[in-house]
Amino acid sequence: MTRAAAGVPRCAPRGKRGAVATSGFAYHRPTTLREAWRLLAEHPGAALLAGGTDLLVRIRARELQPSAVVSLRSIPELAGAAAERGGGLRLGAATPVADLLRRATVVRRYPLLAQALRVMASPQIRNVATLGGNLCNASPCADTAPPLLAYEARVELRSARGRRELPLEEFFRGPGTTARRASEILTAVRLPAPPPGARVLFHKQRRVHLDLALASVAVLLRLQGTTCRRARLAAGSVGPTPLRLRAVERFLEGRILTEEVAVEAGRLAATAVSPITDLRSTADWRRRIVEVRVRRALVELAGLERAGGAP
Amino acid sequence: MTARRHIGKATPRPDGPDKAAGRALYIHDLARPGMLYGKVKFSEHAHARIRSIDTAAAERVRGVRAVLTARNTPELRFGFLRDNLVLKRDKVRQFRDEVAAVAAVDPEAAAEAVDRIRVEYEPLAGVFTPEEALRDGAPLVHEADPQGRPRRDNRVPLRFHHESGDLAAAERASRHVVEGTFSTPRIQQGCMGTAGCIAEFDRRGHLTIWAKTQIPFLAQRDFTRFLADLGLGERDVRVIVPTLGGAFGSGLDTHAYEYLAILLAWKAGRAVKIVYTREEEFACLSPRQCTVTRIAQGCDAEGRLTFRRVDVLQDNGAYTSWGATYPSVMMVPVTSLYRVPAVHFDAQIVYTNNTYCQAMRGYGNPEVNWAIESNLDDLAHAAGIDPLEVRLRNCNEPGEVTPMGLKVGTCGLRECLERTAARLDWPARRAGPSKPVAGVGTGKRRGLGLASLCHVGGSGRIYRSDASGVVLRLDDFGFVHAHYGGVEMGQGLHSVLTLAVAEALGVRPEKVIVGPTDTAHCPWDVGTHASRGAFMACTAVLRAADELRRRIFELARAAYPAEAEAALARHRRRDPEYRPPDFDVAEAARSGTFELQDGFLFLREAPPEPWLRVELARFLRAVHFREGGEMLSAESFVDPPTQLPDFERGFGNLSAAYAYGTQGAEVEVDEETGEVRVLRLVAVHDVGAVLNPQTLAGQMYGALAQGLGYALYEEVLSERGRILNPDFRDYKLPTAHELGMPIELEFVEPDEPAGPFGAKGVGESGLVPTAPAIANAIHDAVGVRLYDLPLRPERVLEALRKRRV
Numbered sequence A: 001m002t003r004a005a006a007g008v009p010r011c012a013p014r015g016k017r018g019a020v021a022t023s024g025f026a027y028h029r030p031t032t033l034r035e036a037w038r039l040l041a042e043h044p045g046a047a048l049l050a051g052g053t054d055l056l057v058r059i060r061a062r063e064l065q066p067s068a069v070v071s072l073r074s075i076p077e078l079a080g081a082a083a084e085r086g087g088g089l090r091l092g093a094a095t096p097v098a099d100l101l102r103r104a105t106v107v108r109r110y111p112l113l114a115q116a117l118r119v120m121a122s123p124q125i126r127n128v129a130t131l132g133g134n135l136c137n138a139s140p141c142a143d144t145a146p147p148l149l150a151y152e153a154r155v156e157l158r159s160a161r162g163r164r165e166l167p168l169e170e171f172f173r174g175p176g177t178t179a180r181r182a183s184e185i186l187t188a189v190r191l192p193a194p195p196p197g198a199r200v201l202f203h204k205q206r207r208v209h210l211d212l213a214l215a216s217v218a219v220l221l222r223l224q225g226t227t228c229r230r231a232r233l234a235a236g237s238v239g240p241t242p243l244r245l246r247a248v249e250r251f252l253e254g255r256i257l258t259e260e261v262a263v264e265a266g267r268l269a270a271t272a273v274s275p276i277t278d279l280r281s282t283a284d285w286r287r288r289i290v291e292v293r294v295r296r297a298l299v300e301l302a303g304l305e306r307a308g309g310a311p
Numbered sequence B: 001m002t003a004r005r006h007i008g009k010a011t012p013r014p015d016g017p018d019k020a021a022g023r024a025l026y027i028h029d030l031a032r033p034g035m036l037y038g039k040v041k042f043s044e045h046a047h048a049r050i051r052s053i054d055t056a057a058a059e060r061v062r063g064v065r066a067v068l069t070a071r072n073t074p075e076l077r078f079g080f081l082r083d084n085l086v087l088k089r090d091k092v093r094q095f096r097d098e099v100a101a102v103a104a105v106d107p108e109a110a111a112e113a114v115d116r117i118r119v120e121y122e123p124l125a126g127v128f129t130p131e132e133a134l135r136d137g138a139p140l141v142h143e144a145d146p147q148g149r150p151r152r153d154n155r156v157p158l159r160f161h162h163e164s165g166d167l168a169a170a171e172r173a174s175r176h177v178v179e180g181t182f183s184t185p186r187i188q189q190g191c192m193g194t195a196g197c198i199a200e201f202d203r204r205g206h207l208t209i210w211a212k213t214q215i216p217f218l219a220q221r222d223f224t225r226f227l228a229d230l231g232l233g234e235r236d237v238r239v240i241v242p243t244l245g246g247a248f249g250s251g252l253d254t255h256a257y258e259y260l261a262i263l264l265a266w267k268a269g270r271a272v273k274i275v276y277t278r279e280e281e282f283a284c285l286s287p288r289q290c291t292v293t294r295i296a297q298g299c300d301a302e303g304r305l306t307f308r309r310v311d312v313l314q315d316n317g318a319y320t321s322w323g324a325t326y327p328s329v330m331m332v333p334v335t336s337l338y339r340v341p342a343v344h345f346d347a348q349i350v351y352t353n354n355t356y357c358q359a360m361r362g363y364g365n366p367e368v369n370w371a372i373e374s375n376l377d378d379l380a381h382a383a384g385i386d387p388l389e390v391r392l393r394n395c396n397e398p399g400e401v402t403p404m405g406l407k408v409g410t411c412g413l414r415e416c417l418e419r420t421a422a423r424l425d426w427p428a429r430r431a432g433p434s435k436p437v438a439g440v441g442t443g444k445r446r447g448l449g450l451a452s453l454c455h456v457g458g459s460g461r462i463y464r465s466d467a468s469g470v471v472l473r474l475d476d477f478g479f480v481h482a483h484y485g486g487v488e489m490g491q492g493l494h495s496v497l498t499l500a501v502a503e504a505l506g507v508r509p510e511k512v513i514v515g516p517t518d519t520a521h522c523p524w525d526v527g528t529h530a531s532r533g534a535f536m537a538c539t540a541v542l543r544a545a546d547e548l549r550r551r552i553f554e555l556a557r558a559a560y561p562a563e564a565e566a567a568l569a570r571h572r573r574r575d576p577e578y579r580p581p582d583f584d585v586a587e588a589a590r591s592g593t594f595e596l597q598d599g600f601l602f603l604r605e606a607p608p609e610p611w612l613r614v615e616l617a618r619f620l621r622a623v624h625f626r627e628g629g630e631m632l633s634a635e636s637f638v639d640p641p642t643q644l645p646d647f648e649r650g651f652g653n654l655s656a657a658y659a660y661g662t663q664g665a666e667v668e669v670d671e672e673t674g675e676v677r678v679l680r681l682v683a684v685h686d687v688g689a690v691l692n693p694q695t696l697a698g699q700m701y702g703a704l705a706q707g708l709g710y711a712l713y714e715e716v717l718s719e720r721g722r723i724l725n726p727d728f729r730d731y732k733l734p735t736a737h738e739l740g741m742p743i744e745l746e747f748v749e750p751d752e753p754a755g756p757f758g759a760k761g762v763g764e765s766g767l768v769p770t771a772p773a774i775a776n777a778i779h780d781a782v783g784v785r786l787y788d789l790p791l792r793p794e795r796v797l798e799a800l801r802k803r804r805v
């Protein structure tokens, strides 16, 4: 199922002798993983394409000039969501975001992820952008990453030689880099059963509605009365990779959630992140956002603002 | 005057259906047989000497038909001061400088070829702020002027100055004086349709160019001169304007890419199309001017203004566009917004190695309005008087002559202020300290602010001619074809043109067809700028329609009776019982008064019999298809009673009418993050009279949206001349979501005698005071004054931090 180039078409084979043709790429659309692995082996400079919403932008900007593009869009194993033994959920890496949002299992059982998916990009982009693409692109601002970190998701990588699984936290290595080897395809994201009765909140700090996160925080809390039994926090766009805020989790677990605790948790979160100043915002302000948004999320999730004046 | 039948009624725009259905043809949709695609090679330095350009590899790319550099092209100048070269020869002065251009059979080959052009540069030290550029010994952006005379500094040789009243005495006598320095960023016009053109020569060497322009006739003049410079004298240039996806000032100049398309088309002997990508539009088209304004205003104990001192520093970038003349419009609000007895205004325009800037909606007015209206609030606070009250005490009045010599006709400013305040519930809400908002997200406070504007509303003479004209041609079917030289760029010009023709001539709007803007068919027009489109189009239509009516009624004296008799005969065939009233048609036609209404010709004195109402189409055929037949058309050409001011003295009645307005905002400021949410916008504008409420609202909403973007989000970021955010990923326009707040519009209609149907031009008004209204509301909420746009949360937070210490 190999077709001639799409994207940047080759120009008509005509012209002066010795003329050079416009650079383009071969486009392949395998229907099995095996075929995809073979193509990857045959074309060392190949790029994988899922929704293409990151890849094509980079090709068009000439940041990337792959010799071949291998599409993952027609491989059935990579699409869809399936319940797993033990109450978990397995999400195919090439499932579009909009598709995930139409699934009751995702929306009801993993509301923190759903909150993030809903504020990701625009409806048009959500129709094609995939979960796997968001993670493999490994931008610190990837919206799906903080909630998946809070759910302690694992990623499944497969190559012709075998299969391995990693906690998502270990998958991210730096801006744009992951633990994925060139021969591997990210096949699925595996979510353990969600903690029962968890309260969740995802906040994405944006300049305008359609935007990449300037900073984001994902908070998952399980309370027993006013005591925090479990806390999972993660933040985006405030470090070289999406960050799990373990220090804050440790601080919160076992504590009675009060205003003071929420304030302190915000402060801790602010020291746990390492934002930079770039054209989107400043390091200072991003740190402040993490502090304020973590605190406010805790206040809201613990219902503290109803009890009395909020901090 | 009889009641209006069309003007003032909400009417859908004629260009709506095709645009909504995706059928309107933009430059992007157009193609010519055998057309080539052009692409420009831009500089990779802000300031550098060009050592060599190697195009050999580019020429070898399959499909390439022409490659141009300064080495194989004569030196060709263009631009407002002719300080720009179509292809750069010795050095580049900005990142986007054109060093080469390619035409190829498809866009990919052109892009590939451009990539393969190798340019060797010797980087030079650059200047990136006006302050830097004005320093002694600063590197010169231009070593010589266009005539080759050496230049000593980076000042752009354009003077704008105004002094009135005894400033020193007024300053001394002031009870309160407040100063401030306010800045505005470069912003992008953000047109949905990017820039582009197609140039094509016929075999006789005449040029047709489909251009995205607001100035078809000044462009025609520029291109004609360019051809002459090329050695192609006596060639006709025809400019055709396709459907435009927005312009907002970006079409007020001719651009290098247009000249390059012409050169490539000439060289290749084929039509050549150049259309910018979005990234090129951001990085290689000129944004809005970037300014720093120093202001001081004073008042007496009662809050009456004593003086206003305004000094503007404008970062021109590397070359000079029409937009450099922003100060010509800045003078309007500086001298004439509120009554000020003593005014100083000076503008310094400075070359830098930044991207050169051009015009955008408001043309200098928003820049100084930002300073005047922010600073005026501070002055009110210093005087301990409510900001609304200060504005009312200094309010402009109808009929006044301002220090610049503007002859204010109607002026609804007082009403605009009062109605805005009433809508905001100002007196009640402003009493007492600012109001914290309870609930989650504490540290949020709300506040109210307002700001007014005054702008040209009756065209504006910034060129030797300020004219427009229209041709109205009647066909055999009762359609009126209108050819107007101004440009519909999305603002609704064709809508008001249609209504004006229908109203003034007496036909139904469906029978009015507005033709495309084409220099071959339309009367000369200076351009669609200065909010003048509707004002001038309607003025021109009134004149031409008057002439047509006169001629129709003249012909009717002889031709009408036969048509009425024929109609009576038809009527009788349908209704044999019918007995016509006793009415001598021939006699009445000789002496009576004719009327044309909704496409029917009749005598005012006649009884209301249907057959006495003759269809215009039948009448037109009757006078056409006979011996000595005649077809009717009329052309008008109107140069309005405006003056080209003496800008070095800052004096002259720039416009035939002046638009006023007040806008209010309610905001919520998050004191912990600096985020500003606009909860509500109110806009009350003196528009003279409403022409089409639908398109007027569209203009206002659009301008307010741009104003909101200017206030809170938009900025072309650059670092040593390189643009860092040439895309919508990092150049943020407000989205529908940011415009979710209630926007309340109201119009004050004083019926301007200078205006057609009493209307003033208001295409720019809504943008002008939006930012200061919001900033004043922020001040009301949290007590900090902000000086730099956009009001990004980082900046607001920074100001809040300073307030605390």
Ligand SMILES: Cc1cc2nc3c(=O)[nH]c(=O)nc-3n(C[C@H](O)[C@H](O)[C@H](O)COP(=O)(O)OP(=O)(O)OC[C@H]3O[C@@H](n4cnc5c(N)ncnc54)[C@H](O)[C@@H]3O)c2cc1C
Pocket: A047, A048, A049, A050, A051, A052, A053, A054, A055, A056, A057, A072, A093, A094, A119, A120, A121, A122, A125, A128, A129, A130, A131, A132, A133, A134, A135, A136, A137, A141, A142, A143, A144, A180, A184, A185, A186, A187, A211, A212, A213
């Ligand atoms: C207008 C616009 C708005 C956007 N807004 C947001 C936003 O708000 N939040 C956000 O997080 N992102 C946003 N993005 C970025 C992008 O849409 C997301 O990152 C998206 O999830 C990428 O998925 P994709 O399927 O399109 O990836 P692709 O572009 O197809 O791929 C991205 C990268 O991952 C690799 N890859 C993809 N799938 C696999 C796989 N299964 N195994 C191995 N490698 C793989 C590709 O080779 C490529 O390097 C936006 C993009 C655009 C164009």
